[in-house]
Amino acid sequence: MPRSDRRTLLRGLAGAAALGALGLPLRRARAAPPTVVIAGGGFAGASCALALRRLAPQLRVTLVDRQPRFVTGPFCNAVIAGLRPISSITQSHAGLSAAGVRIVHADIDGVEPAARRIRLADGRTIGGDRLVIAPGIDFDWAAIDGYGPAQVERIPHAWPGGAEALRTLRQQLRAMPDNGRVVISVPDNPYRCPPGPYERASLIAHFLKQHKPQASVLILDAKDHFSKEPLFRTAWGTRYGERLQWRGGRRDGARVVAVDSQSRRVRTISGDEYAADVLNIIPPQRAGRLAGDAGLTDAAGWVPVTAHDFSVAGHAGVHVIGDAARAEPMPKSAYAANMQAKLCAHAIARDLAGEPAVETKLINACYSLVAPDYGISITEVYRLDGDTLAAIANAGGISALAADSQTRAAEADYARAWYQNIVRDSFG
Amino acid sequence: MRYRARVIAALLTVFAAAVAAAGEGEMLASACSACHGPEGRSVTGLPSLAGMNRHVFMDRMQAFRHGDGTIMNRIAPAYDAAQTAALADYFAALDRGDNEQRHAP
Numbered sequence A: 001m002p003r004s005d006r007r008t009l010l011r012g013l014a015g016a017a018a019l020g021a022l023g024l025p026l027r028r029a030r031a032a033p034p035t036v037v038i039a040g041g042g043f044a045g046a047s048c049a050l051a052l053r054r055l056a057p058q059l060r061v062t063l064v065d066r067q068p069r070f071v072t073g074p075f076c077n078a079v080i081a082g083l084r085p086i087s088s089i090t091q092s093h094a095g096l097s098a099a100g101v102r103i104v105h106a107d108i109d110g111v112e113p114a115a116r117r118i119r120l121a122d123g124r125t126i127g128g129d130r131l132v133i134a135p136g137i138d139f140d141w142a143a144i145d146g147y148g149p150a151q152v153e154r155i156p157h158a159w160p161g162g163a164e165a166l167r168t169l170r171q172q173l174r175a176m177p178d179n180g181r182v183v184i185s186v187p188d189n190p191y192r193c194p195p196g197p198y199e200r201a202s203l204i205a206h207f208l209k210q211h212k213p214q215a216s217v218l219i220l221d222a223k224d225h226f227s228k229e230p231l232f233r234t235a236w237g238t239r240y241g242e243r244l245q246w247r248g249g250r251r252d253g254a255r256v257v258a259v260d261s262q263s264r265r266v267r268t269i270s271g272d273e274y275a276a277d278v279l280n281i282i283p284p285q286r287a288g289r290l291a292g293d294a295g296l297t298d299a300a301g302w303v304p305v306t307a308h309d310f311s312v313a314g315h316a317g318v319h320v321i322g323d324a325a326r327a328e329p330m331p332k333s334a335y336a337a338n339m340q341a342k343l344c345a346h347a348i349a350r351d352l353a354g355e356p357a358v359e360t361k362l363i364n365a366c367y368s369l370v371a372p373d374y375g376i377s378i379t380e381v382y383r384l385d386g387d388t389l390a391a392i393a394n395a396g397g398i399s400a401l402a403a404d405s406q407t408r409a410a411e412a413d414y415a416r417a418w419y420q421n422i423v424r425d426s427f428g
Numbered sequence B: 001m002r003y004r005a006r007v008i009a010a011l012l013t014v015f016a017a018a019v020a021a022a023g024e025g026e027m028l029a030s031a032c033s034a035c036h037g038p039e040g041r042s043v044t045g046l047p048s049l050a051g052m053n054r055h056v057f058m059d060r061m062q063a064f065r066h067g068d069g070t071i072m073n074r075i076a077p078a079y080d081a082a083q084t085a086a087l088a089d090y091f092a093a094l095d096r097g098d099n100e101q102r103h104a105p
Helices: A003-021 A026-031 A043-055 A076-080 A094-098 A163-175 A196-211 A229-239 A289-293 A334-352 A405-427 B002-029 B054-065 B072-078 B081-092
Strands: A035-039 A060-065 A069-071 A090-092 A102-105 A108-112 A117-120 A125-127 A130-133 A137-139 A181-186 A216-221 A244-247 A256-260 A265-268 A273-275 A278-281 A285-287 A318-320 A360-371 A374-385 A388-391
Touching: A035 A043, A035 A117, A035 A125, A043 A060, A043 A094, A043 A334, A043 A405, A069 A163, A076 A163, A076 A196, A090 A405, A108 A289, A130 A334, A163 A196, A163 A278, A181 A196, A196 A216, A196 A229, A196 A244, A196 A360, A229 A360, A229 A374, A256 A278, A285 A289, A318 A334, A334 A360, A334 A405, A334 B002, A360 A405, A360 B002, A360 B072, A374 A405, A374 B072, B002 B081, B054 B072, B054 B081
Parallel strands: A035 A060, A035 A130, A060 A102, A130 A318, A181 A216, A181 A278, A216 A244
Antiparallel strands: A069 A090, A108 A117, A117 A125, A137 A285, A256 A265, A265 A273, A360 A374, A374 A388
């Protein structure tokens, strides 16, 4: 039998088995196929919706998000540095619609795990046989004195925070004095996109080198070490020199604890004060509001999940995927969100078809641009064995420390190509 | 009748194994598509995997395990022979898709 026929047959069988798994009488089930509702339309939610439609076309999938446009974290630093337009990182849910996903753009009041439903701000509820929550991150506004939602307009976190935030930060860079200083405050782990702040500092340094050669970038980090550190340090040395400086958490006491938004000054835990012409505060983070409000988060603010299907213990039929989930050793990245979403979709399709979970392997890969012609990467492969997720020891790691400029340029090209393919894989 | 029952039982066993293998290949392959495109069809310069000859796929993975590549040399060592074969079979069975679209910038 050709593979495509076999797959069609499998889908038919899966559909028939799904009815039994849900304990529904055949007649009723035929009229009402199994339903999955998804809260959140970023990389995780969108990828899950699309994968469910591909794997099990008989499922009815509804995705709810408050906004029709999604500005991606990946490549937001290139936008800030003026290397590409915001439109090139703005995605819609039109591709999901075309794939048969029902899209609802409405403000979400909350999710109700026990009822497996989403409560909209207008009072409507949308429920399903499975509830997938992909709320992304929220910020811990109590962490830094003087920096909260009221300061975001003047001092954008741009993480990524929507088109307006990116535009503001880009404009501030263009308008800053020729000998000015950019200060970037970076939180402790875990947070969304571990190498992102260092890519941001790099691309800002690239912008300054071209347009304001007397200006500089200073990273004030809550940590002592960071993602792809040897690669970034090597590249900074050769490309940016004194223009880009980094100070660490315990080593230099560089954790930012207070911000004066009017004067754009910050104070660190060691009591040092720094003045900035452009100030970018990336605050500490936790799971998106929907997860916390529904009581799904742990003391640190993230949602513990069961690795083989990203379900939440004690809440039957409820899954949390993407940045909000606690999925160590996987980082919080778009790649990981897309990967977890597909695992979750497979698990839901199998579960509804009455099939057992499979052992499999997951990948994370993250590219960073140090400059438009200088890309570096980190990757990891994970073994999923029952409920254990573990990085495979003989695989993974960062780009070669000693590599020629052609290799760095090739990785920069791969980064751009990856973006096009993951967007297609996530948003259709 | 007993013979026919045995044949049917054997066929079902083969079918169940095929189901498991197909599911395994598809799930493993889903980890590749963020870079290589949905169902192995890339819309960029990164290579498409859909429709790739299984021997070519196995040879490339073997070369990556021996250090070829910029990132695949860090990914390929995680996959054993059976998983590599499941991936090769899965991608080999997929349509290549529209040629023009695959090579669009």
